Amino acid sequence: MTLSYQAALVVTCILLDAATRAPLPLADVRSTFTRSTTNLGVTSSSSSTDRQARQPTQAGRLILSLRPHPKDTEQQLTLAADGYRAYEHAAIALEGQTHIDLGEIALASAPRLRVRVARADTREPIAEAKVSVSVPSADASSLGTRRRGLSVGASTRVAAQRTRRQQAGATSASTDRDGVAELALSSGERGALRVRAEGFAPSRVELSALPTEGVVEQVVELIAGGNVHVRVDDLRGRPVANATLAVQGSDPNEFIEWFTDAQGQARCDHLAPGEYRFSVKEKPQDGVLRVSTGNEPELGVAVVVADGETKELVLVHATRVEVTGKVTVNGEPAAGLTIDLEPAAQASASHSVEKELAGRLADTLVGSRGRKTNRQGVYRVDGVVLGEYRLTLRRDGELLPTSATVVVGDGGARCDVNLTTGVVEGLVVDSDGQPIGAAQVRVAGSAPQDAASALTDVMALLLPAKESGGVSCGADGRFRIDAIGGAEVVVHASTPQHCVGMSAPFTLQPHQAVRDVRVVLQRGGRLRVRVNGEGSVSVFVERLTEPPFQRTATVRDGVAEFGPLPPGRWRVGLRMPLGAPGPATDVEVVAGQTAELALSR
Secondary structure (H helix, E strand, C coil), X not given: CCCCCCCCEEEEEEEEECCCCCECCEEEEEEEEEXXXXXXXXXXXXXXXXXXXXXXXXXXXXXXXXXXXXXXXXXXXXXXXXXXXXXXXXXXXXXXXXXXXXXXXXXXECCEEEEEEEECCCCCECCCCEEEEECCCCCCCCCCEEEEEXXXXXXXXXXXXXXXXXXXXXXXXXXXXXXXXXXXXXXXXXXEEEEECCCCCXXXXXXXXXXXXXXXXXXXXXXXXXXXXXEEECCCCCECCCCEEEEECCCCCEEEEEECCCCCEEEEEEECCEEEEEEEXXXXXXXXXXXXXXXXXXXXXXXXXXXXXXXXXXXXXXXXXXXXXXXXECCEECCCCEEEXXXXXXXXXXXXXXXXXXXXXXXXXXXXXXXXXXXXXXXXXXXXXXXXXXXXXXXXXXEEEEXXXXXXXXXXXXXXXXXXXXXXXXXXXXXXXCECCCCEEEEEECCCHHHHHHHHHHHXXXXXXXCCXXXXXXXXXXXXXXXXXXXXXXXXXXXXXXXXXXXXXXXXXXXXXXXXXXXXXXXXXXXXXEEECCCCCEEEEXXXXXXXXXXXXXXXXXXXXXXXXXXXXXXEEXXXXXXXXXXXXXXXXXXXXXXXXXXXX
16 A cells, blocks of 8 residues: 655744844744635635644744645734734745745834723722733624632632633733733724722723834722622522522623522622622523523613622522423323413512512413423423412313412422313204304303303404314204313304304313203304505404404405404404504494405505
């Protein structure tokens, strides 16, 4: 076997100080390799970057050994050294090259920023302050600075831990005993000067234009700042240890984190004056970051910090657990049912947090609507806060006539539901008592007895003509349907020509058969509205007779349709964007007919 060998490319140069011609001992090297290829007449390019920091030189002579690259590859070479401006060499074609000598390269001194850090009250210098300047560039996509709090006994100290992502042009130094630090800068660009010192609030100074040459002095005076002492409790008023407290200031790219101690406390000391938002974070199993505190759970609780002031803050951290269970119908798994968990009237709070806040927290943080049972009838609801809930079931959007109380504790909860059916038999007729064939029939929970008569027509209008989970009655208008027992129910029936009708409410017990249920349907009319003009609007109809009712439809291809509607007088109008009133008119709906009208935007 014969293996081909390709020699590495060697690039040499001599780095000198442009003013003194003295050789430079160290260099930072960045090599960018770009390759262009053409395929089927289409040219594309790809690039890669290799960085070598603080490469030693031999009396200024720098020797770079580069790995072989494919043909059609060019190299862009950038050389830099501490205290000097970067030098960029023109693109070098690498094909066929084994040694390239760039000769002498003189680096010009970079401008320098001399920062003096002192106490604002006494003007005394501050030693060991951390001073940094960041200069934005095109490839700096994000910048983050984070400080983490470490629990030490009953108190919390802040350990500085900087996290930077693609931060360009960043230089840093520490002040000496005279409070002075000197930094080499890029020239002619804006930047941000940050100063931090133990026992003082951090300072940020925006530099509108960095110096182009020489040395420029900047004085930064630090203040002690304000303090916020935070206690994190759960919904039962118990302290939450090791909770992650996130503090967001005015800078969206900077936040601070502390961990609470065993007493659920964290001391957020030496904050710069301004508004901060405090929130408690947690990382649930699904990997989605949630914030769980305050009147605005997404943003946290706002606190205005002033120099020399200390404020107390209590946050509520809602511990999340799982609620699981199995749903069966007559002992068989019930798949595809929707599980809803709704908090009880108000979550109880035994400590200083208002009950209203605790209730709002529970309602906001449950996140448990719309979970479905699988093929085995099993459901799993995660992210549930501690408290008491009402579990309800829906099938294809229809609330089933059953519910259960679930008390969620530290270990979560399990709630199994076994639904038992009964049989309902009856007849669908029109207003003259004649049977109506092929009507869609279903069973649903009833309205309250004292409001049943008033709500009959309104409930009918709210229901679409065809419902899944029901049956079609025969040509003789008779139906037989299995339905969930154990509650008061009604029978709904409808056809494309009739308004939805509802039987009188009755109680259906498990394994019971209820017969001779009668549903009377009223023949309805239809309404077709043509909308002229441009713009986004919707059309509404409002019943002018008792009981009042309003329905809205979207406009498709310039037309909105309603029906079947109960006969009578209706108001028809346009609903304009942002709720502005639009034109409206009255129309008479007649059974078995379609009323047509036009409205202009």
